[in-house]
Structures are given as C-alpha cells and as structure tokens.
Amino acid sequence: MNGRRLAGLITKETLQIFRDPSALGIAFILPLFLLLLFGFGVSLNAEHVPIGVVADHPNPTTDPLVAALRHSRYFEVRPLAGLGPARDLLSRREIDAILWLRNDFARQTLTEAPATIGLIVNGTDANTARLVQGYVLQAWMIWLAQQNQAAARPLGLSVALQFRIWFNPALRSQDYLVPGLIAIIMTLIGALLTALVVAREWERGTMEALMAAPVTMAEILAGKLLPYFVLGMGGMALSVALAVFVFAVPLHGSVLILALASALFMLVALGMGLLISSLARIQFVAGQIAIVVTFLPAFILSGFVFDIRSMPAPVQMITRILPARYFVSILQSVFLAGDVWSVILPDMAVLAVMATFFLGVTLARSRKRLD
Amino acid sequence: MWGRLIALIHKEFLALLRDKASRFVLIGPPLIQLLVFSYAATFDLSNIAFVVVNDDPGLAGRQLLARLTGAPSFHEIATLPSTDGIAAFIDSGRALMAVHIERDFTRDLLAGRPGPVQIIIDGRNSNTATIALNYANDIVLAFAADWAASHGTAPPPASLITRAWYNPDLLSRWFVVPGIVGLLTFVVTILVSALSVVRERESGTYDQLLVSPYRPWEILLGKAIPGFLIGGAEAALITAAAMLWFRVPLTGNPLALALGLALFLISAIGIGLMISALAATQQQGLLGAFLFLVPAIILSGFATPIANMPVAVQYLTLMNPMRYLMVILRGAFLEGDGIRALANQYWPLAVLGLASMTTAAWLVRRRMY
Amino acid sequence: MAEPVGADALVFAGVSKVFGAGRARITALDDLSLAIKAGRVTGLLGPDGAGKTTMIRLAAGLLRADRGRVHVLGQNITKTARAVQQRIGYMPQRFGLYEDLTVQENLDLYARLQGLARAGRLARYAELLKLTALGPFRARPAGKLSGGMKQKLGLACALLRIPEFLLLDEPTVGVDPISRRELWHIIAALRAEGVSVLVSTAYLDEAERCDDVVLLDRGRALAQADPAAMESALQGRCFRVTHPTTPRRALQQTLLAQLPVLEARLDATSVHVLLAPDTTPPDITGAAWQGVAARFADVFVDRLHARRPAHARAEATAPATPRESEVVLEVRGLNRFFGDFHAVRDIEFTVKRGEVFGLLGANGAGKTTTFRMLCGLLPASSGSLLVAGQNLLKAPAEARRQIGYVAQKFSLYGTLSVAQNLAFFAAAYGLRGERRGRRLAWAEEEFELGPFQAMNAGDLPLGYKQRLALACALLHEPPILFLDEPTSGVDPLTRSEFWQRINHYAAAGTTVLVTTHFMDEAEYCDHLLLMSLGAALAAGTPAEIRAAAASAENPDPSMEDAFIALIAAHEQTIRRAA
Structure with missing residues (x-):
C-alpha cells in the first residue's frame, strides 16, 4: 500500500459521496425514513x-x-x-x-x-x-x-402465578424492533451502496482508467472500503441516537461494544457489497443482487421481526449463514440486556470470520484486469 | 386499430419474457418469497426452551412440571439446583423461560392457599415473550382448575372458554399466506409497470413509439394490459399454491376474491406507471418502486394490524391500495365473505384505481417531452 | 518471434484473445503478431469488431492474452503489469474521467495515483493546462465539459507523468473538428519529445497524420506500413469523375453499378472512384475521368474488400424528377430553452421533396434538439415547424404515418428477435395482408437480414442494427425519413454503404432529414445547415458553404476546414458582441 495513492483514492471517493446526493440519501435519509416508519408505524402490541x-x-x-x-x-x-x-x-x-x-x-x-x-x-x-x-x-x-x-372465601385459583419479564418488562415491541432495524440499515449502506458505487465505476468506464494506473488492487479496494466504512458508521451513530433519544429504547450495554460490533458487521456488509460488485458490473444488476441476497434475508430471516426460534428447523439452519442474524442478536442484547458476553463473544467471533471471508474472497477474486 | 393494440401488448410480453433477467424477476423472487415468508414469517412458538428450578419436594410441583414438559410447545433443557443459575441460561438466549416452583408449593396448595410459582421470561423479543407468557398461563390455569376439582377445594367461580372464529387453531400461516398472495402480486405488478415506460425511454424505443401513429391512450393501454395479465396470473398461481400446498381454505366466494384482485391490480398498475413516467432511468424507476413498496407493505396490515398504528398513520393507510386487498384476501379466504360483505373495500380501490390511472395518463403524456 | 528489441515500443507475438464461451464465443484477436516502433505515431484502423480496443487493452495490461506474449517497452506485460503501467499513459474510449469531480480534482487524483510528488505536480499542472487550454475551467465538474474538453482532460490525466508510450483508444469519437485538430497537434508535440504513440481511430483522414498505420480486421493485421506508401500502391486506380448533365448522386449510382468500380464516393464537385486492380475505367458517355492521388479511404476499401449493398449491384434506379417547388419541411424562427439554457436559437430552413437535408455540428450543437422538435417529440419554445404541412406535436396520430424515424443508437427492442421487431413495426403502422407480406419480404432482402431473423436485435453487429433500424423505419414507405446520427460509432465501410442506400431512396423521391457530426458526410447532402452552440453558422449547398469559407491561403477548403473557419468567425462575432 502506498500512502499517496491511497490518499488520492480516498479523497476522490469522499468528494464523490458529497457530490452525489443519492449516496448521502442512502446513508442518512433512508435510515431516518426506515426508523420513523418502523418506530411509529409498526407495533406488535395491540392496544385499544x-x-x-x-x-x-x-x-x-x-x-x-x-x-x-x-x-x-x-x-x-x-x-x-x-x-x-x-x-x-x-x-x-x-x-x-x-x-x-x-x-x-x-x-x-x-x-x-x-x-x-x-x-x-x-x-x-x-x-x-x-x-x-x-x-x-x-x-x-x-x-x-x-x-x-x-x-372472603378461599381463592378458587389455587396457583399464585408470578411473571417476571426480564430486559423489557413493559413488553414494548419498539424496544426490540428498533435495534434490529439498525442491522437492516447497515446492510443497506454497506452492501447495497458499495455494490452500486463500484458498478457505477465499471459503467462509466472510470474503473478501466484506474486499472491502467500504477495502483494495486488492494489499494483500489481499500480506497472504496474506508470512506464507506466511515459513512456507514455515521449512519449507525445516527440510528443509535434516534433509537435512544426519539424512541426511548434503553441502551443497557456499553457504547464501546456497540461500536465494535457495528464495525465488524460493517466490514462484513462492505465485503458482501464488494464481492457482489466484482460479480455484477452493471448498477441495475448489482442493485438487484444486493437486495435479493443481503437486504431481503436480513429483513425476514435475521430475527429482526420474526423470531428465529419460531422457524422450522431447516430455515433455522439457513439463518446460520446470515451475518445479519448475529448482528441482530448482539444489538438486541446490548440494547436491552447489557454486555452479555455469552451472546456477544460468539456472535462477534462469527462476524469476524465472515468479514475475513468476504474481504479475502473479494481480494482474491479481484484482478487488475477487465476480463 | 385492435390489431395494432394487440401488437403492442404482444411486443410487451415478448420484451418481458424473452429476456432472461426480467423473466427471472417475474418468477424467481416471488417463488423464493412465497417459500421463505410462508415458512419463516410466523409468530407461532413451537419450541419454547425453558429451565426448571424446583424447590418443592412435594407432589404438586412435579405434577405441574409434568404438564409443562408434556405440552408440545415446551421443551425443558435443564433442571437447575438453584435460581442462581437461571441468569446464565436466559442471558445467553439458550432458554426463553425459567420456571421456579417455590419450596412451599405443595404445602400451600394442600392447605388451600395459593401455591407460589414464578416464571421468568426473556423479554428481548417482546412478541415472543407475550406469546410464551400466554402459553404458560394457560397450562398453569388448567393445572389449577384440575387440582381444585380433584382435591375438592372450591373451584374458581367462573371459567373462561375461548373460541377463535375463522382460524380455530390460531395458525399464523393461515393469516400470512393469504397476505402473501397480495404481497407478491403487488411487488410483481409494481415492478413490471414501474419499469415498463422508463425501460423503453432509456433504450430510445419510446420515441420510436411516439413517432408512430399510436395514440397516447393506446400506448398507455399497451403498457397497462400486460401488467394486468401478469399480475393476474401471478395472483392465480399463488392462490393455487396457498390452497393446494399450504392448505389454507378458501371459504368465501372466489368471485369476490377475483373482483378485489382486479380492482387492486388497476390501482397498482396506475401507481407503477406513475413511477415509470416520473423516472428518467431504470435505476430511478427501481428505487422509486422500492421506496413506495416498503412503506406500502409495512403500512398495509400485512404483518402488523393497522389498528396498532398511530392515528395519523392510520389515515395515511387509507390511500394504500394494499390495505384494502389485505382485508379482501383474508375475508375471502378465512372469513367466508362474499361480494356484498366486501363492498366497503371495493369502492375505495375503484376510486384509487381511477385516480392513479388518470394521473399516470397525465404524467405519461406530460413526460413525453 | 525473437525477444523484443529496444527499438520496439510494443511487440505482439502470436497473441490470441477470445471472449465469452459456447455459442457466444467471439475471437477478438487471432494469432496476432506485430511490432510497433518506438518514437513514432502509429495509427490503428479497422472496421467495428476488428479487435482495436482489445489490442490496446492488452498493451495496457488490462486484459491477459489467451495465447502468445505481449511486450511493452521491452517488458513482458503479464509479469510486470504494474511496472509497465508506471511507464505508459492510457486513455480509454470514454476518457475515464470522474464526471462529478472538477478538472483540478481529476488531475489531483491521477497525479497521486501516478505517485507524483507534490512539488513536481504544480509545474506539471501548469504545463498541461496550458497545452490543453483548460486553465479557465479548473473548477468545473468534468461532466459539464464539452466533448472536446473532456477528451483533452482525459489526455492530460494520462500525461501527468510524461509517459514513454501513450495508448489512445478512439480519442476523437464524437469530438468537434477543432478539438480533433488540437489533439493531433498535442500528439505531434509529444512525438517531438520522443514519446511513442499508438492511437486507434474511426476517422480515415487521421491515418494520414500517422507515421505508421496498422490495418486490423477480424483480429488479424492486414497490413502495417507508412500510410503514404499504402496510398501510392493504389497509383492509377483512383479517378475524379464528372459529368456535364447528370447530377453527382445519379452519377454515383451509375458508377457503382459498374463492375470494375470498387467504390464511388461523392466529393465536392465530382465523384471519387476507386477501380479494381488491373481494370480500366468503364465507358460512360459524357463522363470525364481524371486520374487523382489515392486517399486513405481508398486503401481501407481496397484492403478490406468492401461488400457492396445488394441494390447497388442491381440496376441503378432512374432518379425521379424532384418536384423542386414542393416544400415538405418548413422551420421558422425556432427556439428552444431548457431552463436558462438556450439550446436552439432562431433556426430557419426549408426542405423540398426528394432532398437530402443535413443538420451538421459537433455534439451539443443543438442538432438533436432541433430534430426532436421536428418529429413532434419535444415542443418548441417558440417558432413554427411544419412537416408535410402539419405540426407533428399537435397533428392527429395518423399524420405520423408520413414519417419514418431512426433514433440515435438505433433504438430497437433488444430482447426481441429481428423478425419480431419487424413484425411489431409492421403492425404498429397498420400494415396488413398482402402489403405486410410484401414489405417484410422487401426488408429481409433489401437489408440482407435473412440469416439474422431469429437473432435478438440487441445481439446484432452494429452495422446490422443500423440496417434493421432503417428497415423498421421504411416498412410503411414513408415520404419523409428522419435520421438522427445514423452513422455515429459505425465504421467507415458501413457508413459509406449506408449513404449509398440513403442516396438511393432520395433518388426515388423520399425526403431525408439527417443529423451528423462527420463533416465529410456533408457532401452527401443537397442542402446543409451548419450548427454550433444552438445557432445556425451557415446554410446552403455544400459547395456554397465551402465557397463562403474560401480564403487566400485556402482557396479550396474541405467541409471540415470550412466548419472550423466558420466557427472561428462566429466566435469572434460573439466575443465582439460581449
């Protein structure tokens, strides 16, 4: 890695993010939109x-x-x-x-x-x-x-049943939906946005010029990874702030753990986005693939709305290969239960393996060539 | 003139079905979603993992536990010597629930006092917690009633008997699968129509149509009819799958269902064409469709009841055609509704359809330049 | 082949490159061996799909050869791609610019990627901005530059570190004539500094500016030589033919019908003819034959054995007597604004029946906007437009039967087969029964589409896409034909064939309105309107326009010279007004 070349690529990418409203839209407007929609629109608590x-x-x-x-x-x-x-x-x-x-x-x-x-x-x-x-x-x-x-007669009811609900005594559905939603948003920023911006370079022919320059593939990938990592963490910070201050979701765990887990998941999502874009060089196709293989499963199979424990065994097996599942589990625990190491450590380990896998495969697959 | 219109429709079908990618969009995602949603989108708990701390040396405690372990939805994973160990199981998510029977349970029961039982539930997923709580409540109440009967203590002064109409076993799938018929019809129809005009505009063939002797309304019909036929075919296919594969009964009038779907398709196509007329590129069309579909699905009553939403949002849903279709689908499938019972759903759909098609026609004409 | 010698900038030794697999296999380069000498400007020419871009990309290390070796500046590119990339400059076809970044930011990016130290950068920027005259536009986003400015910025980015070897892939496509000239000045200056240059181009006249030319066809090198030598090999086979009474276009048709005539092109006042080797001029009464020097276009046709369109071989149609009086198209005081942008300014012209009328100008001159207003695809901001007496935007749908339309980029349904496209347009125009069958058969035969009937229109070779688009537009035998940039991106052979067809229909009485940015195509038109920045520069017959630009130092200017002179004059008036 050469510092000057990498700095050039990062500067370029950052300028592009600020010039292109759609990138900022996906990073900041979309989280806002989804959080408000889910926070206010979706409730599983029947009232009135x-x-x-x-x-x-x-x-x-x-x-x-x-x-x-x-x-x-x-x-x-x-x-x-x-x-x-x-x-x-x-x-x-x-x-x-x-x-x-x-x-x-x-x-x-x-x-x-x-x-x-x-x-x-x-x-x-x-x-x-x-x-x-x-x-x-x-x-x-x-x-x-x-x-x-x-x-004043003996109780007809012979058992004094006492319920204690841990972590979410009021059983507010927002308290578990909103943290889970953060995983969806990070998937969108990491995978969808990255897949789109790399495909855009192919479409516009700028990738060809980059590749003909004396840069290494690792530098090109890092030049994409770092700016969008920062952008994704920004979107994450916005979402957490909204969750805590607007939707009053308690944050029992430490912010540090939250940031660390998010950083790991962001790497996984970016890795998936880069891998998709190395397979599809047209924005339209890359967008479709990103939605079908990252967004939809994260939405339905991550335990964000539908509890994985309710799913049939084969479907539960499938959820094990979904990165979002582990992140949703960390998020729900860190927010509602605190730093539960028995959940956080194994889940983070899986995320770390997945991040290494996706980034490694992308690096191995990406050659500085057009064919 | 009809020959020309048929040629336009025929061309539209060829353009959609000959291309591998767009054929996939029509067949692949709907199939995957049907399977995934039907099997994964469920709130029914079939396997509640729980741990037990039984401090009661007596018989009653063991009887209550036997009922819990014997219930099909419950699954005991450990018996703990003391309550200290509970946190480890609940925190890590290995157990959803812990049952603690206190020391004096049998003694209190025999003495005619209520025996103390404590249930601890992981509330991280509030919905799962609520359901587990209800299941446990049912079992414990049944035990209490039987104990009272067999030991001659006074029975409770009244008992609660619940009947669930339309879905006696309260199967989530019966609720979700008819919803999916609407969901997939909606997604496919919006995608097909939202990309139809903009795809031609992007490839330049739209100009080619505009300089031909076609009239604007012919072009619009040529776009709307294929969307209608494809959406209709998709709906029929998924309805068949719902009935034959997922065994959801169609108790109402099939004609009432068909009428509702037809009205719905018109409004969905109108909205799709509006998106298509406003978009300059296919990507914008896709993004527009996505930005419309996500809130429209979430605020439709597909997964969560509209009644739970804030009042302002509830008013907003009145403009969502999907909202009416959800009622029609569940009415026709589960509640045995006919055309008359659903009249209040038909007319808003008809109004929305008329409004969206008119707007689409106006936009398509305007965006010709 | 032996190890490369130091004097060669680029050596291909038995190189093959195949794209795709199975049925879609395309052999781009087929056992290609050649050497490009250092210190020279080498032109790379050939029809579409000849493998020009593949060859340049292989030289830039962007592709890997399936077989054979590629040596650039004495190094094996497969083994030392990055080391080689430090020493070469490469400009891809679309210039490789970030359109949302400014000129300066694009330069900064590529300077850093080339590893230029900050100190050296500023001096180099100054030099390059001076060379490309982009200095005043440093803060402008690249996407808002004109085609010519983009091309120069792309070049500047490739030249940040002075390369030993510069690779340019079709740098002049869609660029106005002035920018093309400036580019060739820059190339000449680079050669003087000792830079080797390999440039591919679709403009045959540019070949004459090269020291060496490589003619590529179907992945093989047909020839490699000094262009002057190639031209002199055709000595005695090129003629300037004139006829006192027959108009040039009719004469061209007659000439093309003669067997020994390989190519007949319209010139300023005559027809330029290339004969087959060892033949004598055919006997045409009244025609005057005058031997002339060959041009590179002749070399191209000769080497590639041009296939001539079917009808040209058949009896030349006797030209219908044009009813000169009848005005088919009339445009008065036409203006169009897009927001503040004045895209078309006070355009006026009339077109008579059977005329070929050309709208000429560089990209962004307002040709297409004018064209779209005529077709009724865009309302005019002010002014009147009459096509066959009606404004198509407001006229009933039936009035549109009068016109045939070929859009830029040959817009057809790419996922429909050739036959399905034809059938759809036949139905769209209400062709039925016997007429439908007759016209479909005509289209298949006239455009030689038979073998492609079942192929998707999107997969057709570019030349055939153009044919199919023309076939669809002509199915209903429209009296007026609108063609928007029908030759853009098409190789010189297909272009010439296309114009033969157009002349043929015009001769049969069809009125043709055509836009183009190829100045040499002006000669095919009866009347022209030269446009720049939305305004009319000049109007008239090609001869009149050339005469208007004639000066003491250039008494017989080409259309391109005329265009450049007119633009220069126009810019001066604007400057004086400002």
Whole structure:
C-alpha cells in the first residue's frame, strides 16, 4: 500500500459521496425514513382493541369484570345488546372479540357449578388473537381475585402465578424492533451502496482508467472500503441516537461494544457489497443482487421481526449463514440486556470470520484486469 | 386499430419474457418469497426452551412440571439446583423461560392457599415473550382448575372458554399466506409497470413509439394490459399454491376474491406507471418502486394490524391500495365473505384505481417531452 | 518471434484473445503478431469488431492474452503489469474521467495515483493546462465539459507523468473538428519529445497524420506500413469523375453499378472512384475521368474488400424528377430553452421533396434538439415547424404515418428477435395482408437480414442494427425519413454503404432529414445547415458553404476546414458582441 495513492483514492471517493446526493440519501435519509416508519408505524402490541361485551343481564357481579376491561389500555369496550348483533359486528371486522356473559352468569357464580364466560376472538390474525386472549385472561384473573376477596372465601385459583419479564418488562415491541432495524440499515449502506458505487465505476468506464494506473488492487479496494466504512458508521451513530433519544429504547450495554460490533458487521456488509460488485458490473444488476441476497434475508430471516426460534428447523439452519442474524442478536442484547458476553463473544467471533471471508474472497477474486 | 393494440401488448410480453433477467424477476423472487415468508414469517412458538428450578419436594410441583414438559410447545433443557443459575441460561438466549416452583408449593396448595410459582421470561423479543407468557398461563390455569376439582377445594367461580372464529387453531400461516398472495402480486405488478415506460425511454424505443401513429391512450393501454395479465396470473398461481400446498381454505366466494384482485391490480398498475413516467432511468424507476413498496407493505396490515398504528398513520393507510386487498384476501379466504360483505373495500380501490390511472395518463403524456 | 528489441515500443507475438464461451464465443484477436516502433505515431484502423480496443487493452495490461506474449517497452506485460503501467499513459474510449469531480480534482487524483510528488505536480499542472487550454475551467465538474474538453482532460490525466508510450483508444469519437485538430497537434508535440504513440481511430483522414498505420480486421493485421506508401500502391486506380448533365448522386449510382468500380464516393464537385486492380475505367458517355492521388479511404476499401449493398449491384434506379417547388419541411424562427439554457436559437430552413437535408455540428450543437422538435417529440419554445404541412406535436396520430424515424443508437427492442421487431413495426403502422407480406419480404432482402431473423436485435453487429433500424423505419414507405446520427460509432465501410442506400431512396423521391457530426458526410447532402452552440453558422449547398469559407491561403477548403473557419468567425462575432 502506498500512502499517496491511497490518499488520492480516498479523497476522490469522499468528494464523490458529497457530490452525489443519492449516496448521502442512502446513508442518512433512508435510515431516518426506515426508523420513523418502523418506530411509529409498526407495533406488535395491540392496544385499544375493540371488544364487544354482551352481558345478558348486567348486575353487580359482572360490572367489575367489564370495568376491568374498560380500564385496561388494551381494550375499547363496546357494550352490546345481544350475541346476534355482536356476531354481525365481528364479521364486519368492527370488533375483534366478543366477551359473552350469559344471562345466568350471576346466578351460577353463587352455586357450586362454575359459570362460564365465553370469549370469541377473530382468529384471522392469529397473533393479535392470541394477544387479545392473553389480555382478557389477565383481566379475568384480576377480577377473580377481587371476587374471592370480596366473598372472603378461599381463592378458587389455587396457583399464585408470578411473571417476571426480564430486559423489557413493559413488553414494548419498539424496544426490540428498533435495534434490529439498525442491522437492516447497515446492510443497506454497506452492501447495497458499495455494490452500486463500484458498478457505477465499471459503467462509466472510470474503473478501466484506474486499472491502467500504477495502483494495486488492494489499494483500489481499500480506497472504496474506508470512506464507506466511515459513512456507514455515521449512519449507525445516527440510528443509535434516534433509537435512544426519539424512541426511548434503553441502551443497557456499553457504547464501546456497540461500536465494535457495528464495525465488524460493517466490514462484513462492505465485503458482501464488494464481492457482489466484482460479480455484477452493471448498477441495475448489482442493485438487484444486493437486495435479493443481503437486504431481503436480513429483513425476514435475521430475527429482526420474526423470531428465529419460531422457524422450522431447516430455515433455522439457513439463518446460520446470515451475518445479519448475529448482528441482530448482539444489538438486541446490548440494547436491552447489557454486555452479555455469552451472546456477544460468539456472535462477534462469527462476524469476524465472515468479514475475513468476504474481504479475502473479494481480494482474491479481484484482478487488475477487465476480463 | 385492435390489431395494432394487440401488437403492442404482444411486443410487451415478448420484451418481458424473452429476456432472461426480467423473466427471472417475474418468477424467481416471488417463488423464493412465497417459500421463505410462508415458512419463516410466523409468530407461532413451537419450541419454547425453558429451565426448571424446583424447590418443592412435594407432589404438586412435579405434577405441574409434568404438564409443562408434556405440552408440545415446551421443551425443558435443564433442571437447575438453584435460581442462581437461571441468569446464565436466559442471558445467553439458550432458554426463553425459567420456571421456579417455590419450596412451599405443595404445602400451600394442600392447605388451600395459593401455591407460589414464578416464571421468568426473556423479554428481548417482546412478541415472543407475550406469546410464551400466554402459553404458560394457560397450562398453569388448567393445572389449577384440575387440582381444585380433584382435591375438592372450591373451584374458581367462573371459567373462561375461548373460541377463535375463522382460524380455530390460531395458525399464523393461515393469516400470512393469504397476505402473501397480495404481497407478491403487488411487488410483481409494481415492478413490471414501474419499469415498463422508463425501460423503453432509456433504450430510445419510446420515441420510436411516439413517432408512430399510436395514440397516447393506446400506448398507455399497451403498457397497462400486460401488467394486468401478469399480475393476474401471478395472483392465480399463488392462490393455487396457498390452497393446494399450504392448505389454507378458501371459504368465501372466489368471485369476490377475483373482483378485489382486479380492482387492486388497476390501482397498482396506475401507481407503477406513475413511477415509470416520473423516472428518467431504470435505476430511478427501481428505487422509486422500492421506496413506495416498503412503506406500502409495512403500512398495509400485512404483518402488523393497522389498528396498532398511530392515528395519523392510520389515515395515511387509507390511500394504500394494499390495505384494502389485505382485508379482501383474508375475508375471502378465512372469513367466508362474499361480494356484498366486501363492498366497503371495493369502492375505495375503484376510486384509487381511477385516480392513479388518470394521473399516470397525465404524467405519461406530460413526460413525453 | 525473437525477444523484443529496444527499438520496439510494443511487440505482439502470436497473441490470441477470445471472449465469452459456447455459442457466444467471439475471437477478438487471432494469432496476432506485430511490432510497433518506438518514437513514432502509429495509427490503428479497422472496421467495428476488428479487435482495436482489445489490442490496446492488452498493451495496457488490462486484459491477459489467451495465447502468445505481449511486450511493452521491452517488458513482458503479464509479469510486470504494474511496472509497465508506471511507464505508459492510457486513455480509454470514454476518457475515464470522474464526471462529478472538477478538472483540478481529476488531475489531483491521477497525479497521486501516478505517485507524483507534490512539488513536481504544480509545474506539471501548469504545463498541461496550458497545452490543453483548460486553465479557465479548473473548477468545473468534468461532466459539464464539452466533448472536446473532456477528451483533452482525459489526455492530460494520462500525461501527468510524461509517459514513454501513450495508448489512445478512439480519442476523437464524437469530438468537434477543432478539438480533433488540437489533439493531433498535442500528439505531434509529444512525438517531438520522443514519446511513442499508438492511437486507434474511426476517422480515415487521421491515418494520414500517422507515421505508421496498422490495418486490423477480424483480429488479424492486414497490413502495417507508412500510410503514404499504402496510398501510392493504389497509383492509377483512383479517378475524379464528372459529368456535364447528370447530377453527382445519379452519377454515383451509375458508377457503382459498374463492375470494375470498387467504390464511388461523392466529393465536392465530382465523384471519387476507386477501380479494381488491373481494370480500366468503364465507358460512360459524357463522363470525364481524371486520374487523382489515392486517399486513405481508398486503401481501407481496397484492403478490406468492401461488400457492396445488394441494390447497388442491381440496376441503378432512374432518379425521379424532384418536384423542386414542393416544400415538405418548413422551420421558422425556432427556439428552444431548457431552463436558462438556450439550446436552439432562431433556426430557419426549408426542405423540398426528394432532398437530402443535413443538420451538421459537433455534439451539443443543438442538432438533436432541433430534430426532436421536428418529429413532434419535444415542443418548441417558440417558432413554427411544419412537416408535410402539419405540426407533428399537435397533428392527429395518423399524420405520423408520413414519417419514418431512426433514433440515435438505433433504438430497437433488444430482447426481441429481428423478425419480431419487424413484425411489431409492421403492425404498429397498420400494415396488413398482402402489403405486410410484401414489405417484410422487401426488408429481409433489401437489408440482407435473412440469416439474422431469429437473432435478438440487441445481439446484432452494429452495422446490422443500423440496417434493421432503417428497415423498421421504411416498412410503411414513408415520404419523409428522419435520421438522427445514423452513422455515429459505425465504421467507415458501413457508413459509406449506408449513404449509398440513403442516396438511393432520395433518388426515388423520399425526403431525408439527417443529423451528423462527420463533416465529410456533408457532401452527401443537397442542402446543409451548419450548427454550433444552438445557432445556425451557415446554410446552403455544400459547395456554397465551402465557397463562403474560401480564403487566400485556402482557396479550396474541405467541409471540415470550412466548419472550423466558420466557427472561428462566429466566435469572434460573439466575443465582439460581449
């Protein structure tokens, strides 16, 4: 490596980044756009679920249950006159669930035979349906406890179940979506942007002039790598700042570890981008490949939205070759759990191996020739 | 005149299908996405790894544990001597959950007092945590009810019985797969139409068309009809795959589904052509399509309910054709809806289709220069 | 071949290079052996696909030969690519400039890549900016330079460290005549400093400026010699033919139909003819034959055994009597602005039926903008345009049946086969039944497209793309034909063949409007409009324009001389006005 030549290449690349709005757009506007979209647009916590309550004969026994639902931030209670209208509303998707207290409910609770409460949920969206079911269950248990206290009789419920949720006690979906999103953004900057800018040099014929100059291939690659590394880390810093200050995601781990892991992942992403561009010399094709092999898998298979533990075993095997999977895991831990070495060290080791692999293969494949 | 229009459509098909790269764009990604989404995009937990700390020497503790280990979704990976070891398992992600049965569990139960059980859950993925929590809750409640029944203690004054309509087993796949029909139709249609005009403009053949005796509306139809046919074929294919391969029942009226898809395709093509008319290069067209598709998919109710979004965003989704299609697809597949039940989804699609096609026609005419 | 001697700048020994695999295999260089002497300017000429670019890239170490050895400046390039690259200068076809970087930033980059020390750089910049006259534009982005300025900047970047051997790949394509001349002055100055130069070119007249010429065809060297020697070998075979009554174009058609005539080109006032070896001028009543010196174009045609288009061999069509009075195209006070940029200024001209009308000018002169306004592809900012009495932008779609259109770069559906392209355009113009069959058969025969029917239009050789584009434009027998830069990037043989066809259709009564940046093609037009920076420089017949530029020191200027003189005069008026 010759310092003067490398400095020349880096200066050129930096000037180009600042002259070309699309590079800055991918590095800074896109993260902003995606973070705002996901941070505000996507929530897996159902709140204010419209629920129809059919109480055939409202009375003092059922009132507390309805009140418990009404006071819950999860529900929006709509009292309904009968099961018939309730069914109609459910099939018209105006309510997501029906809680049906039969007309003999109050009488039954006084007898030995347990009364039944019917809960009908719209199961189309299975996930929301399960959430609704869980929320109703919680409301119901609170009501049970109240009933038993009021009646001063032994608790009908024989197990005192106590849940402790570590790392994210409020179960805010943003807290896990936003850190995962950072991995997606870094993939876009590292792989997509790099693949595009190298392909652009091929398309415009400047690569040919570079190669005819007395530079080494390692210098050309380093001249691409360093500026985009800095750019990517800038995008990363922006995303972390947004996550912490706008979306109030707690950052329990150390910033140093975060920076170190991001640097490693950035190298992997840049390595993938450079490798793609050594295969495809047209921006259109390079862009397509980058989206299909880096962005889409990072989106779906990295554990960013869909938990890898829920996937079938063969799919889980595939996720093991995805760099984004390891970075998402580090991010979710560093943000929510802290510096958990048993997660961070193995994941960072895998990332380091992958970075070496992609950069090594790129260097080995790149010859200073056009054929 | 019809002969000329047919020639235009025929040419469009040839241009799309003869080229290896564009043939791949039509067939490859949809297939991959269908498989990956259908298998990977699930919130169902089938394998909850948990560790156990059982401080209770009695019978009841063992019975409760037997229920947990016997449940198909749960999988015990270790029994720990004390709670000190839990953190190591949860932190590293090896276990999602830890169950701690306290020392007096059996004694309390026999004495008619509630026996204390503690469950610790890894909340890093809040959705997974919520679901695991619900599963565990169900099992523990069932145990409690049975214990009460068999030991003559007073049963709880009421029991909760849940029925899930339309998807009795609450399978995520039933929810996701119909959504994919819409997703892939959307992506393919937008890509085909967003690149159609700009591809010709870039290669210079668009000028060639403009100096021919074709009228602007003929050129527009010549672009729209192939997109419609390809989008329709894609939708039919994936619907068939959903029914035959993934076994999602089509309970509603197939005509209601077809009508919804047709209306949706018109608005999607209109939007694609708008992007195409505004783009100067194929790359801009692709970028434009991407920038439109990502928010349109995320804000469509495909993966997360629109009702969970902030109110302002919910109003924004009213302009998203994908939003209506999602309701139509799930209505027709799972909820047994017919044309009348979906009328409220049809007319906004029709309005969007008309608006987008008109705008596209105006833009295409304007961008001729 | 023996180890290279010190006096050779470049030695190819049995070099072969094949691209692609399977059916798409293309042999670019086929067992090529040659040596290029040091200290000389060597021109590399040949038709498209002859292997010129491949040869230069091999010499620059950008490609590796499949077989054989390449020695540059006495070193084996495969083994010591980087050492050689320190000693050579290379300018690729598209100049290799970063368009979003300024002139100075481009120079800085290549200076650093060449390893120039900071101290030496400034002096060298000053020299190069003086040589290329780019001094005032140092802060301008390279993308905003004119074609000629880009070419000079590209050259300056290749010359930062004074190379021992300079490789230039088609440096003059699409560049205006003044810049071309300046480039050749720079090359001459470099040779005086002892730099060896290898330059490939599509302009045959440039061959005469070289010390040596290599003629390449299908990856083999056909000849290598001093251009003057090559020309003198054709002594006695070149004639200047005139006829008192027949117009030049008709005369050319008649001459081409004669067997011994290898080539007949239109000249200022006569037809230039090259005869086959050992033949005598055919007997044409009234024609006056006058022996003249050969030009390099003759050498090119002779060595490459030009294949002549089918119709030229057939009976020459009797020219339809042009109804001189009938105006087909009329342009008055035409202006076009793009934002603040005044792209076309007050253009006026008329074209009569059966005329070939040329819009000439360098890239960026406003030819294509004018052309697009005529076709109705772009609205005019002001002024009136009438094509067959109508403004095509506003006229009903049916009016467009009047015109045939060939776009720049031969825009066809690249993924459709030749037959599918023809069938589509036949349908687009509403050809049906017997007429459709007849016209499709005509296109196949006239343009010799038969063997290519099933091939994708995008994979056709450039010359055939041009033919197919012309075929598609002529299927519906339009009375007016619009051609935008139909010869750009096409080799000299194909260009000459193309003009023979155009003359043929014009003779049959088709009105042709054509744009070109090749000044020598002006001779093929009946009337011309010379454009520069959006404005008309001169209008009239080629003879009138040349006469207007005649001066004491150059009484018989070529069209290129005329253009340069007119531009110089025009720039002076602008300067005086400013």
